[in-house]
Amino acid sequence: LNTPGSTTANRLVSEIGERGLIERIRQRLPAPPPELLVGPGDDAAVVQPERGALQILTTDAVVEGVHFDLRFSTPADVGYKALAVNVSDVAAMGGTPRLALLSLMLPDAFTVENVDHLLDGFLELGMASRLTLAGGNITRSPGPLIVDVTVAGSARPRKLLTRKGGGAGDALYVSGAIGAAAAGLGWLRVHGRTGTERPADPVLAECVDRHRRPSPRARLGALLGRTKAASACMDLSDGLADAVRQVAEASGTGACIHAFRLPVHPGALQWFSGAGMDPVEASVRGGDDYELLFAVPPRRKGRLRNVQRLLGNLGVAFIGELTDDASIALVRDGVASELPSGFVHF
Amino acid sequence: LNTPGSTTANRLVSEIGERGLIERIRQRLPAPPPELLVGPGDDAAVVQPERGALQILTTDAVVEGVHFDLRFSTPADVGYKALAVNVSDVAAMGGTPRLALLSLMLPDAFTVENVDHLLDGFLELGMASRLTLAGGNITRSPGPLIVDVTVAGSARPRKLLTRKGGGAGDALYVSGAIGAAAAGLGWLRVHGRTGTERPADPVLAECVDRHRRPSPRARLGALLGRTKAASACMDLSDGLADAVRQVAEASGTGACIHAFRLPVHPGALQWFSGAGMDPVEASVRGGDDYELLFAVPPRRKGRLRNVQRLLGNLGVAFIGELTDDASIALVRDGVASELPSGFVHF
Numbered sequence: 001l002n003t004p005g006s007t008t009a010n011r012l013v014s015e016i017g018e019r020g021l022i023e024r025i026r027q028r029l030p031a032p033p034p035e036l037l038v039g040p041g042d043d044a045a046v047v048q049p050e051r052g053a054l055q056i057l058t059t060d061a062v063v064e065g066v067h068f069d070l071r072f073s074t075p076a077d078v079g080y081k082a083l084a085v086n087v088s089d090v091a092a093m094g095g096t097p098r099l100a101l102l103s104l105m106l107p108d109a110f111t112v113e114n115v116d117h118l119l120d121g122f123l124e125l126g127m128a129s130r131l132t133l134a135g136g137n138i139t140r141s142p143g144p145l146i147v148d149v150t151v152a153g154s155a156r157p158r159k160l161l162t163r164k165g166g167g168a169g170d171a172l173y174v175s176g177a178i179g180a181a182a183a184g185l186g187w188l189r190v191h192g193r194t195g196t197e198r199p200a201d202p203v204l205a206e207c208v209d210r211h212r213r214p215s216p217r218a219r220l221g222a223l224l225g226r227t228k229a230a231s232a233c234m235d236l237s238d239g240l241a242d243a244v245r246q247v248a249e250a251s252g253t254g255a256c257i258h259a260f261r262l263p264v265h266p267g268a269l270q271w272f273s274g275a276g277m278d279p280v281e282a283s284v285r286g287g288d289d290y291e292l293l294f295a296v297p298p299r300r301k302g303r304l305r306n307v308q309r310l311l312g313n314l315g316v317a318f319i320g321e322l323t324d325d326a327s328i329a330l331v332r333d334g335v336a337s338e339l340p341s342g343f344v345h346f
Numbered sequence: 347l348n349t350p351g352s353t354t355a356n357r358l359v360s361e362i363g364e365r366g367l368i369e370r371i372r373q374r375l376p377a378p379p380p381e382l383l384v385g386p387g388d389d390a391a392v393v394q395p396e397r398g399a400l401q402i403l404t405t406d407a408v409v410e411g412v413h414f415d416l417r418f419s420t421p422a423d424v425g426y427k428a429l430a431v432n433v434s435d436v437a438a439m440g441g442t443p444r445l446a447l448l449s450l451m452l453p454d455a456f457t458v459e460n461v462d463h464l465l466d467g468f469l470e471l472g473m474a475s476r477l478t479l480a481g482g483n484i485t486r487s488p489g490p491l492i493v494d495v496t497v498a499g500s501a502r503p504r505k506l507l508t509r510k511g512g513g514a515g516d517a518l519y520v521s522g523a524i525g526a527a528a529a530g531l532g533w534l535r536v537h538g539r540t541g542t543e544r545p546a547d548p549v550l551a552e553c554v555d556r557h558r559r560p561s562p563r564a565r566l567g568a569l570l571g572r573t574k575a576a577s578a579c580m581d582l583s584d585g586l587a588d589a590v591r592q593v594a595e596a597s598g599t600g601a602c603i604h605a606f607r608l609p610v611h612p613g614a615l616q617w618f619s620g621a622g623m624d625p626v627e628a629s630v631r632g633g634d635d636y637e638l639l640f641a642v643p644p645r646r647k648g649r650l651r652n653v654q655r656l657l658g659n660l661g662v663a664f665i666g667e668l669t670d671d672a673s674i675a676l677v678r679d680g681v682a683s684e685l686p687s688g689f690v691h692f
Contacts, residue, residue, distance in 0.1 A: 037400065042508050042596075043438040043581060044404035046501070049395040054383065057480060058390035059405075059447040059496055065488035092389040101405040103494050134403060142411035143489015148449050150405055150496040155392070162388050235389060250388075 011112045018138050021115060028119060029133055036099070036132055045135035047099060053154040058089040060237075061103075064144035072185070072192035075114040077212040079121030082147035085237060087129055088216035088290040090153035092235040094161035094225020097129050097153040097218065102136035105146040118147065121213075129218055159225045166232035166251035166295035168324035173304070173316045175217050175291045178240050179268030179283025184211035186271055207267035214290035221292055223310055229303035230294040241284045241339050243293040244320075245328050251295070257284075257320035257339060259332035280332070285340050295322055357458045364484050367461060374465060375479055382445070382478055391481035393445060399500040404435040406583075407449075410490035418531070418538035421460040423558040425467030428493035431583060433475055434562035434636040436499035438581040440507035440571020443475050443499040443564065448482035451492035464493065467559075475564055505571045512578035512597035512641035514670035519650070519662045521563050521637045524586050525614030525629025530557035532617055553613035560636035567638055569656060575649035576640040587630045587685050589639040590666075591674050597641070603630075603666035603685060605678040626678070631686050641668055 013021060022041060032039050038046035049055060062068055062082045073081070083100060090097045102122065106115065126133060131151070184207035191197050199205045217235075224230040232251055234243045240262075248255040264283045272279035296304050308316060320331075329336040359367060368387060378385050384392035395401060408414055408428045419427070429446060436443045448468065452461065472479060477497070530553035537543050545551045563581075570576040578597055580589045586608075594601040610629045618625040642650050654662060666677075675682040 038439070038506070038508055042510075043435040043579075044402045044441070044499075046439065046506055047401045047403065048503075049399075049401050053395075055393045055395050055401075056390045057393065057445065057447060057496070057498065059449045059481070059494070060483050061449055061451060061485055061494065063451060063485055063487060066486050089389040093384070093392065095390075099403065101403055101496060103405045103407055105407060105409060105492065135405070137406050139407055139409055140412045141409060141489065141492075143487065146451065146487075146492065148405070148407065148494045150403070150447060152403065152498075153390075157394075160384070160392055162384055164388075233389075 012108070013106050013110055013112055013115065014108065016112055021138055025119060028123065030127070032132055036134055040133065040135050045101065047134065050154050052157065054157055054160065056090050056093050056095040056153040056155055057150065058086055059148065059150040060085045060089060061146055061148035063146050069192065070195055072188035072195060073212045074195040075117040076121035077195070078147060079118035080125050080213045082149045083122050083125045084214045084216045084290060086149045086151035087125065087218055088214070088235040088237065090151055091216055091218045091221025092161065092233050092292055093155065094159055094221055094233065095153035095155035096222050097131045097151050099132050099134040099152045100126060101150040102133060103148040104136070104138045105141035106138065107141050107143070107145055110145060155225055159228065161225050161230055161233035163232055163234050163247050164250035166247055166253060166322045167297060168253045168322050170231055170295035170297050170322045171318055172244070172255065172257070172293065172295055172320045172322065174240060174263065174293050174319050175220055175314055175316050177263045177265035178236065178289050178291060179272070179279065179286050180207040180210040180265035181214060181288035182282060182286025183265065183268040183271035184208040186275060203267040204271060207265060207271065211288060214288060216290050217292045217314070220311060220314060223307045224294055227303045227307055229296060229300050229307050231297050233292055233294040236289040236291045236293060237287060239285050239287045239289070240293060241341060244339060247293060247295060248322060248328055251322060254323040254325045254327045255320060256323050256329045256331060259330055261317060261319045263315065263317040281340050284330070358454070359452050359456055359458055359461065360454065362458055367458070367484055371465060374469065378478055382480055386479065386481045391447065393480065396500050398503065400503055400506065402436050402439050402441040402499040402501055403496065404432050405494065405496040406431045406435060407492055407494035409492050415538065416541055418534040418541060419558045420541040421463040422467035423541065424493060425464035426471050426559045428495045429468050429471045430560045430562045430636060432495045432497040433471070433564055434560070434581040434583065436497055437562055437564045437567025438507065438579050438638055439501065440505055440567055440579065441499035441501035442568050443477045443497050445478050445480040445498045446472060447496040448479060449494040450482070450484045451487035452484065453487050453489070453491055456491060501571055505574065507571050507576055507579035509578055509580050509593050510596035512593055512599060512668045513643060514599045514668050516577055516641035516643050516668045517664055518590070518601065518603070518639065518641055518666045518668065520586060520609065520639050520665050521566055521660055521662050523609045523611035524582065524635050524637060525618070525625065525632050526553040526556040526611035527560060527634035528628060528632025529611065529614040529617035530554040532621060549613040550617060553611060553617065557634060560634060562636050563638045563660070566657060566660060569653045570640055573649045573653055575642060575646050575653050577643050579638055579640040582635040582637045582639060583633060585631050585633045585635070586639060587687060590685060593639060593641060594668060594674055597668060600669040600671045600673045601666060602669050602675045602677060605676055607663060607665045609661065609663040627686050630676070
């Protein structure tokens with residue numbers, strides 16, 4: 001990808017205007033796939049849908065001052081993350097992302113070069129996810145920078161994963177590690193200035209990277225759907241505690257989580273302990289991990305083993321089970337208590 | 347539609363939280379159509395696409411302080427307009443809107459009751475357009491109220507209308523009247539306080555209504571696509587002058603518009619003349635009309651007459667033609683000059 005305008009710097013968006021910006025974005029895009037009949041630049045995008053496939057639609061915004069801070073993340077990180085949170089939603093349904101629409105709300109002081117950087121990050125994940133930027137919208141914001149993304153994905157009929165398919169006795173698993181993004185944000189609140197600071201300690205650095213550029217579990221989600229290994233699935237956008245509650249509630253079950261089984265990220269362990277906080281509680285409540293929580297019925301454990309073989313490096317940890325009572329419990333040192341509540345937006 | 351919570355008033359969004367709000371919205375929705383397999387409340391919405399149909403995707407946001415002002419419009423108007431601008435984009439492609447995703451960014455001071463009202467307006471147009479609210483997202487805004495909507499629509503293969511299909515010699519038409527929304531906004535800038543003021547003069551009142559609740563030309567767009575009466579089409583979101591330029595540029599033609607043929611709204615004539623402005627220029631430049639501009643090749647005029655018969659009350663006016671030179675001209679009293687430029691966002 002070439003970045004046009006590398007010869008000039010720091011021009012305001014108002015200097016090239018909306019159409020100039022759209023043209024600049026179009027020039028950056030790789031050749032579209034044949035199913036995209038009309039791409040960016042018309043009233044709307046037009047797609048030839050995949051035959052027989054279901055379509056998955058999701059939209060999620062990242063808002064400056066709520067989901068990101070330009071002292072903690074670069075514009076490229078923001079573009080990456082805005083797409084990642086949507087890809088994660090499609091993965092949590094067992095689907096494969098295909099297309100994205102990008103809706104940018106730009107403050108007057110935002111520069112053209114920062115729009116380029118934002119798009120760098122967006123397209124980096126877009127290419128890695130084999131996803132096409134099909135259209136979008138650009139407007140002024142009298143307040144924060146906002147990047148609102150819509151992703152359309154596909155899934156085979158009867159291969160969908162929703163939150164409500166779980167049953168009492170299903171084992172609960174979570175991918176990767178939890179608490180990393182929250183620990184990274186904690187570090188950035190102390191050290192972030194320009195969006196590029198990074199801890200020397202590699203374990204903590206991983207946490208900061210996770211906050212800036214979460215890795216949506218696209219392959220895991222698609223495999224869990226395709227193989228039907230999972231009965232229910234949800235991503236951890238608002239933390240593990242929130243996800244456990246929502247899957248249990250939607251499935252009409254309770255849940256019991258074992259603290260000692262939780263894959264708390266070593267950087268989270270280090271950061272939260274150092275800050276005098278309980279690392280388990282902080283990691284369970286902390287949002288932005290974008291791991292997947294999923295339920296596996298006992299008779300489908302073989303399928304999960306097959307998925308794990310295909311996954312390579314990404315671990316999945318058994319953390320507890322769905323139960324037939326109404327409580328959402330966290331068992332710690334043999335004592336059960338109510339699972340803490342998740343991340344709250346309002 | 348019943349409005350829950352009519353017994354209480356003025357609660358902040360933070361008092362019921364994101365999940366409370368989503369539940370409140372879900373309770374308001376009519377029974378979903380069978381093609382919506384998963385609706386609001388999961389990670390994403392899932393749809394069974396229409397067999398053989400193309401899919402049209404568009405996203406457009408309305409931002410407080412840029413596209414609306416709560417002294418000029420009510421929250422219900424804002425919800426209506428946020429959907430209308432997207433329905434208009436689908437109509438301009440010759441499609442039929444099917445589904446919407448609603449992404450709300452709410453300031454801390456916004457009340458639950460105002461979210462209800464916003465949804466009233468959104469659903470009013472949604473029901474009239476036979477469109478299903480399939481999902482969305484709610485988050486805080488540290489700045490303005492923003493309503494970002496994505497609409498997915500459908501069209502038959504080979505029945506699409508883009509901006510680029512026009513040819514030299516095609517006649518240009520515009521639906522309804524132009525300048526009304528800009529005149530209404532002009533009146534509101536003088537008289538707007540609470541979002542509910544309305545002029546006594548019915549002609550000016552129509553302009554204010556048009557600013558608050560534009561009527562997307564969904565039926566006209568679908569008919570122009572289905573019958574292939576038009577060779578190119580675009581909506582007037584950024585004004586007629588902008589639309590003429592974009593259609594001509596995309597089609598590789600020039601254009602010539604006859605001032606005396608322009609269907610300037612009588613309220614715009616009255617308001618702009620009274621303000622000492624040139625009503626033709628103001629109406630040609632003014633955005634937010636959401637009429638359709640379309641090109642009709644000479645041999646397809648019969649098809650257009652059939653469309654007009656089916657339309658009933660909505661007029662379409664012949665305003666000029668696409669030409670084989672490069673200029674975009676406005677002819678007035680026999681003198682041709684450059685068409686003024688359209689509405690500029692930045």
